[in-house]
Amino acid sequence: MNTAPLLETRELTVRFGAVVAVNKVSVRIAKGDVVGLIGTNGAGKTTFLNMVTGYLRPTSGDILLDGRSTLGRSPRELVAHGMARSFQVPQLFPAMTVREHLLFALALADGSTRGLLKPLHSAQSQARASEVLGRFGLQSIGERPVSLVPQGQRKLIDIAMALSLKPKLLLLDEPTSGVSSAEKMPLMEVVFDVIRASGVTVLFVEHDMDVVRRYVTRILAFRDGLMIADGAPDEVMHDAQVASAVLRGKSKANNAAAPAKAGAA
Amino acid sequence: MNSLRRSDASLLGLLAILAATALFTPSWLMSLLAVALAKSLVALGLLLLLRAGLVPFGHALYYCLGGYVAGLGTPWLGIRDTLLLLALASLLSGSVAFVAGFLMRRYRGIFFAMLSMALSMILYGVLLKSQGLGSSDGFTVARASFFGVQTAGVGAIRSVYLLTAVVTLLAAWGVSRYLATAMGHVGPAIRENEVRVEYLGASPSRVIHMEYTASGALAGGAGALVAVLVGQVDPGMGFWMTSGEFVFIAILAGAGGIWGSLAAAFVLEGIHALAFEYAPQYWKFVLGAALLLLIVRFPSGLSSILKTRGKVPS
Amino acid sequence: MSTLLTILIDGLIYGAWLFLVAAGLTLIFGVMKVLNIAHGNLYAIGAYVAATAMGAWFADRPPSFAAFAIQLGTAMVAGVVMGLVLERGVLRRLRGRDEVSLALATYALLLVLDDVIQFIWGTSAYPASAPYGLLGSSEINDLRFNNYEFVLLAAAIAVGLLLWWLLQRTRTGRCLAAIIRDPEMSAAMGIDVERLYLATFVLGAVLAALGGALTAPMIQVAPGLGAEVIVVTFAVIVIGGMGSIPGAAVGALVVGLARAATIHLFPFAEVFIVYAVMALVLAVRPEGLFPQAALRKI
Numbered sequence: 001m002n003t004a005p006l007l008e009t010r011e012l013t014v015r016f017g018a019v020v021a022v023n024k025v026s027v028r029i030a031k032g033d034v035v036g037l038i039g040t041n042g043a044g045k046t047t048f049l050n051m052v053t054g055y056l057r058p059t060s061g062d063i064l065l066d067g068r069s070t071l072g073r074s075p076r077e078l079v080a081h082g083m084a085r086s087f088q089v090p091q092l093f094p095a096m097t098v099r100e101h102l103l104f105a106l107a108l109a110d111g112s113t114r115g116l117l118k119p120l121h122s123a124q125s126q127a128r129a130s131e132v133l134g135r136f137g138l139q140s141i142g143e144r145p146v147s148l149v150p151q152g153q154r155k156l157i158d159i160a161m162a163l164s165l166k167p168k169l170l171l172l173d174e175p176t177s178g179v180s181s182a183e184k185m186p187l188m189e190v191v192f193d194v195i196r197a198s199g200v201t202v203l204f205v206e207h208d209m210d211v212v213r214r215y216v217t218r219i220l221a222f223r224d225g226l227m228i229a230d231g232a233p234d235e236v237m238h239d240a241q242v243a244s245a246v247l248r249g250k251s252k253a254n255n256a257a258a259p260a261k262a263g264a265a
Numbered sequence: 266m267n268s269l270r271r272s273d274a275s276l277l278g279l280l281a282i283l284a285a286t287a288l289f290t291p292s293w294l295m296s297l298l299a300v301a302l303a304k305s306l307v308a309l310g311l312l313l314l315l316r317a318g319l320v321p322f323g324h325a326l327y328y329c330l331g332g333y334v335a336g337l338g339t340p341w342l343g344i345r346d347t348l349l350l351l352a353l354a355s356l357l358s359g360s361v362a363f364v365a366g367f368l369m370r371r372y373r374g375i376f377f378a379m380l381s382m383a384l385s386m387i388l389y390g391v392l393l394k395s396q397g398l399g400s401s402d403g404f405t406v407a408r409a410s411f412f413g414v415q416t417a418g419v420g421a422i423r424s425v426y427l428l429t430a431v432v433t434l435l436a437a438w439g440v441s442r443y444l445a446t447a448m449g450h451v452g453p454a455i456r457e458n459e460v461r462v463e464y465l466g467a468s469p470s471r472v473i474h475m476e477y478t479a480s481g482a483l484a485g486g487a488g489a490l491v492a493v494l495v496g497q498v499d500p501g502m503g504f505w506m507t508s509g510e511f512v513f514i515a516i517l518a519g520a521g522g523i524w525g526s527l528a529a530a531f532v533l534e535g536i537h538a539l540a541f542e543y544a545p546q547y548w549k550f551v552l553g554a555a556l557l558l559l560i561v562r563f564p565s566g567l568s569s570i571l572k573t574r575g576k577v578p579s
Numbered sequence: 580m581s582t583l584l585t586i587l588i589d590g591l592i593y594g595a596w597l598f599l600v601a602a603g604l605t606l607i608f609g610v611m612k613v614l615n616i617a618h619g620n621l622y623a624i625g626a627y628v629a630a631t632a633m634g635a636w637f638a639d640r641p642p643s644f645a646a647f648a649i650q651l652g653t654a655m656v657a658g659v660v661m662g663l664v665l666e667r668g669v670l671r672r673l674r675g676r677d678e679v680s681l682a683l684a685t686y687a688l689l690l691v692l693d694d695v696i697q698f699i700w701g702t703s704a705y706p707a708s709a710p711y712g713l714l715g716s717s718e719i720n721d722l723r724f725n726n727y728e729f730v731l732l733a734a735a736i737a738v739g740l741l742l743w744w745l746l747q748r749t750r751t752g753r754c755l756a757a758i759i760r761d762p763e764m765s766a767a768m769g770i771d772v773e774r775l776y777l778a779t780f781v782l783g784a785v786l787a788a789l790g791g792a793l794t795a796p797m798i799q800v801a802p803g804l805g806a807e808v809i810v811v812t813f814a815v816i817v818i819g820g821m822g823s824i825p826g827a828a829v830g831a832l833v834v835g836l837a838r839a840a841t842i843h844l845f846p847f848a849e850v851f852i853v854y855a856v857m858a859l860v861l862a863v864r865p866e867g868l869f870p871q872a873a874l875r876k877i
Contacts, residue, residue, distance in 0.1 A: 053464075079466035091461040093454050104454065107447035108465040116448040116467070165466060320679055322686060368858065371865075375614045375682045379813045383854050386810055390850050505806055509690055516683065547698065553690025560684050561672050 004067050006031045006169055006201050007052065012061035014051060021047045023225035024061065029203060029218075031168075034195075036212040036233075037205045038246055039222030045205045046088065048222070049173055052203075053085045054078045065169065080111055082168035088177055088205075090158035092146045098157055099142040102129040105161040135194055136160045152183045159191055163198065170195070172204035176211055184211060213237070221246055272441050272523075276434050283430040292422045297534055299426040299494050302433040304514060305530030306487040309433075309440045310480030311515040312526050316444075317473055318456035321369075322378045323385030324511050327358040327481040329503030330388070331488030333398070334358070336406040336498045347409045347428065347493055354489035355482045362481020363474075370474040373459075385503055392500040403499025406492045425494040432490065436483060437523045444522060448472060484511075506549055510537075513556050519563075585722055586839045592728045594835025595735035596794060600808060601815040601827040602738055603786035609759050609822030609871070610779045612678055613670060616685040618787050619808035620692035621661055625788025626795040626804065627696060628657045630705040633795075646796075647730075654792040658785030666780040671773075689805060697802055704801040711796040727796065734793055735831075738786060742824050755779065759822065759871070814857040820867030829868055833860075 005028040012025045022044040029035055037045045050056040052063055054075040063070045065081055073081075092101060103120050106128050110116070118125075133139045136156050141149060146157065155175060162170060175191065176184040188211055195202055206212050212219065212233070219236040221229040223245040229236045236242055283302075287295065307328055314321060331354035338344040338353055365384060372380060393401055408421040409428075416424050443449045451472045454462045462469050492498045501507065514533050518525035540551040604618045615621075632653045633646055665688065673684055711727050718724075746752035757765040758772055766772045791804075815834050819826025834853055841852040848855075860868065 055460075074468075075460075075463040076466055076468050079464060085464060091458055091464070093457040093461065095453065095457060100450075104447065104450060105465055108467050111466055113448075116451070117443075117446050119445045120447045120450055121445070161461075161465065318679065320683065374679050376817070378679065378682060379614070379810070379817075383810050383814070386806070387850055387854065506690065509686070512683070512686065547694045549690040550694035550698075553687045553692075553694070556687035557669065557684060557691065560680060560687065561669070 003031070005029055005064075006033075006066060007203070008064040009048075009052070010062045010064070012048070012051060012063060013059050014047060014056065015059045020225050022051065022058075025222075025225075025227045027220060027227065027230060029169075029201065031201050032199065033201055033203075033218055034216050035203045035218045035220060036216035037203065037220050037222065038207070038209070038212060038242075040246060042224075043222040043246075044225040045222050046173055049085070049171055049203075049205055053083065053171055079165060079167075083171070084162035084165045084167035084169070085171040086155070086158045086162045086173060086175065088173040090151075090154040092154060092157060094147045095145065097143050097145055098138055098149060098153075099129055099133065101146065101157055101161055102132050102164060105164040106132070109165045132160055132164060135190075137190055152179045152187055155179060155187065156190065163194055163200070166198070167200055170200045170202045172202065172206075174205050174207065176206065176208055184208060185214075188215060209237075269441070269445055273438060275524075276438050276441075280430060280434045283434075284427060287423050287427055292419050295422050295426045296494065297538060299422070299429045300491060301531045301534035302426075302429045303487040303490045303494075304510065304533065305527045306429075306433045306436055306490075307480075307484045307511050308514045308518060308526035308530050309436050309523060310483035311511060312440065312518065312523070313443075313452060313476040313480055314473075315515050315518075316456065317452035317476065319373065319377045319473070320512060320515065321381035321508070322512060323381035323383065323505060323508050324480070324484055325503050325505070325507035326381075326385035326388050327362055327484035328488035328491075328507065328511070329385075329392070329498075329500070330358045330361060331355065331485030332406075332492035332498040332502045333392070333488075334485070335489035335492040336404060337398075339407045345407065345410045345415075346413070347411055347425070350493070351428075351432070351486055351489050355486040358485020358488070359478055359482030362485075363478045365481075366474040366477040369477055370470040382505060382508070385505060385508055389500050389503045389505070392503060399499070401500060403497060403501075406496050406498055408496060409493050422494065425490060429490045429494070432486060433527075436486075437527065441523045452476065506552075509549075509552055509556070513552060513559075516556065516559055581722060582843055586836065586843050588722075588724060589842070590832070590836035590839035592731055592835070593838055594832040595732040596790070597812065597815050597831035597835055598735045598828050599731070599738060599790035599793065600787060601812045601819075601831055602742060602824060603783035603790075604812055605816040605819065605822055605824060605827045606742070606786075607780055607783040608816065609824075610755055611670070611776055612681065613685065613780075614678065614682045614813070614821075615780075615783065616682060616809055617665070617688035617692055617805070618685075618783070618812060619805035620689060620696065621658065621784045621787035622791035622794075622808050623696055623800075623804035624661060624692070625654050625657050625791030626798075626800045627700050627705060627791075628653045628788070629792035630795045630800045631700070634705065650792040650795070651789070654789040655785055657792075658788035659781055661788070662781030662784030663777070665784070666777050670776075670780065689809070693802070693805055696805070702802055704799045705795075706800075731793060734789070738789075739824075739828055746824070751775070751778075811853050814853045817867055818857055818860045820869035820871070822871045823867070823869035826867060826869035 007027075007029040009025055009027050012022055013020065014022045025044075025048060037048070039045050047056065051058050052070075054070060054073055054077070058071070065078065065083060068081070070078055070081075093104075096104070100120075103125055106125060107116065107118065107120055130139070130142075133142050136159075138153060138156060138160070141153060146154065149157070155178075159172065159175060162172075176187060179187055192215055216233060218231065219229065219233050220227055221236055221239070221242045223241075228245060229239050229242045283298070286298075290298075307324065311321070311324060334354040334357050335350045338350045344350055344353065369377060369380060392398060398404065409416045409425050411424065451462060451467055451469070455469045455473070459469050488502060491502075510533060514526065514529045517529035517532060521528070536551065536555060537548070540548050544551065600618070600622055603621075604615055607613055607615050607618075629650045632649050636645065636649060669684060669688065670681075673681055711725065717726055717729075746755060754765065754770045754775060757768070757770060758775060762772055811834070815830040816827055817830075818833060819828070819830030834856055837852050837856045838849070841848050864870075
């Protein structure tokens with residue numbers, strides 16, 4: 001790697017009492033990477049994400065965004081430095097309509113106080129919001145209050161808001177969780193269309209291996225707080241440790257393929 | 266944009282009506298209306314906080330400060346002009362709110378409410394004990410004076426009434442514009458999902474700080490106007506019961522924006538006038554009972570009832 | 580040296596008083612998530628009822644230990660009656676509402692009860708000094724203390740022990756702990772949540788009334804008691820962690836000692852000291868000293 005990584009963690013660790021939820025994880029993510037974070041429940045993936053996004057304070061270690069340490073920085077400061085995230089349970093505003101979510105996110109993307117003092121519903125901002133709604137396939141439900149919107153589309157709104165901030169680094173926490181199998185791929189297609197067009201670097205936590213395999217250039221595998229693998233999808237998927245810790249029982253396809261390949265590796 | 270222009274027009278219309286009534290209204294009614302307008306001025310500031318889910322139980326602190334500043338401006342600083350006193354009062358209350366805001370902005374819900382109450386009780390205690398400020402009796406305030414012209418009698422009341430109407434409706438206009446901006450929407454967003462607001466790059470604390478400061482300035486202005494109108498200030502202006510009146514107005518106004526606040530203040534003063542007729546020493550009881558009724562029977566406040574007229578319930 | 584001892588003893592006694600009032604408030608909040616802003620009025624009602632009863636009883640009789648029985652009795656009656664009226668009459672209609680709405684309702688009750696008290700007892704002060712001189716006084720290091728003040732201390736300790744036993748050693752206590760964690764789940768498991776809510780509020784009301792009844796001989800029982808008390812009591816439970824009874828005890832002690840120190844060393848700061856301590860504690864521990872554990876949100 002010639003250029004400095006966009007995101008780097010150094011021996012990142014967090015303890016809750018006697019439990020070491022994330023154990024000395026060191027990773028470097030370059031600009032343009034699309035990285036998948038896999039592992040069973042409780043392996044530390046979301047906790048890792050929560051530290052990187054400033055929601056949780058690490059016990060030890062460092063996190064660097066664009067070469068600068070993010071320790072002690074609030075989520076708001078991290079967003080100002082080009083980071084955005086979506087949530088496992090979509091974090092929305094129950095009383096606002098779908099369109100208002102995008103209007104709001106686009107207005108806040110400006111970052112300045114002066115930007116915030118512009119009217120929310122101007123013709124210009126409406127046009128921009130319509131454009132984003134269109135790209136995410138949400139035009140038809142634009143005027144609906146978000147509390148009446150189904151899970152798949154709630155996920156899209158959550159991610160659309162994050163992307164409206166024009167971040168350098170986008171972190172997605174289980175984008176397809178709670179979404180029916182039939183909808184998972186279409187959802188990710190829509191999201192990655194936008195991601196590819198914007199060239200943003202992505203790190204996402206995901207349980208569905210088909211989704212992971214389809215979109216990532218790199219995989220990080222977690223188990224019990226440790227990062228047990230870091231590399232290209234093929235390498236990691238065929239790694240014996242990863243197979244036993246993460247992939248066994250993940251899907252029928254994996255079950256059939258994994259034992260044979262693990263034996264051959 | 267249409268609804269904003271309609272709102273502006275309505276405000277202008279209301280101002281015209283209020284100004285016109287000054288010509289033939291008896292002075293007791295003008296006094297009542299002026300006090301109602303002043304209290305709705307406080308309510309406009311509280312509206313900002315309420316939208317963010319914050320209910321201060323001690324906001325009369327700033328109302329009282331404004332009143333005392335207006336009252337002391339003449340003997341201590343030799344300022345006679347009412348407009349100057351008004352500006353000074355708002356500035357000072359706003360400044361105190363700005364300082365207190367550094368503490369208040371970090372808290373939400375009941376903490377915010379009770380801290381506010383504690384602050385107001387501290388001020389009340391201090392004023393009660395200060396002999397120099399008349400302790401529990403307070404002191405008298407000079408009548409209104411504009412650009413060197415001293416008013417008296419009905420003229421005094423009329424001039425302050427008109428001034429209050431102008432100031433209040435101007436503030437209502439300002440607040441309605443603010444509520445239409447992105448920042449005006451941050452408050453409700455904080456109430457619904459503060460974490461999400463942070464992850465969109467806005468600082469909830471900073472916005473709350475700004476709104477708290479503004480509400481302090483508005484309340485201070487209102488206190489000054491009432492002080493000059495009534496010709497008297499006393500610590501009771503900062504008593505938690507006065508705060509209770511403001512809380513009542515705020516709750517009654519509910520989600521109704523500026524019109525809710527205006528209407529609610531008038532309703533309060535109407536009830537106050539009635540209670541004064543029949544049971545003047547049990548005002549707390551009446552206010553408390555009314556507030557309780559509101560909370561139990563109308564969770565979203567009076568003006569949201571007005572809003573849903575004609576809308577299909579979901 | 581004797582100043583230090585005075586501060587210590589004064590602090591302990593004031594802390595005991597604070598704990599008596601704060602224990603009920605924090606218990607009610609912990610179980611019902613209701614910040615009972617009218618708690619000070621319950622205290623005041625306890626004081627007024629006790630003062631009235633003692634005034635009547637001792638009108639023609641010399642002071643005797645019957646006073647304590649009267650205080651205890653009236654506190655229980657007042658607490659039970661007020662607890663029933665407020666909980667069934669008002670709070671029950673607000674189940675499931677958010678904390679701020681509940682606090683607003685009790686704020687409204689503060690307004691109502693303040694005038695109810697004024698209506699019943701008027702504006703003059705009620706002397707209740709009957710038991711005050713009963714126990715004589717002690718001399719510690721050249722300082723005279725009226726032994727009645729130590730009754731407060733004893734009462735606080737007794738209440739503390741009672742609550743500890745109730746919450747840690749009885750089945751009811753375990754049910755309350757379940758409700759504190761998750762009322763819905765508790766109801767689903769067959770716990771009679773409504774009945775326990777009522778019992779908790781009544782217990783809190785009785786404790787407040789008891790605080791008032793015991794304090795009546797020491798103060799002027801006059802209008803305004805309610806609001807004075809609630810703000811400082813709130814500060815105590817915030818310092819200790821809202822919902823925590825050990826926290827209330829620690830908070831009461833800390834505030835008691837701080838206030839005693841201020842009175843003797845920096846009298847001008849008396850008004851601010853309680854809030855200064857609260858601000859200090861919150862700056863370091865925003866949830867208080869013994870907070871209830873919170874679940875991860877995202």
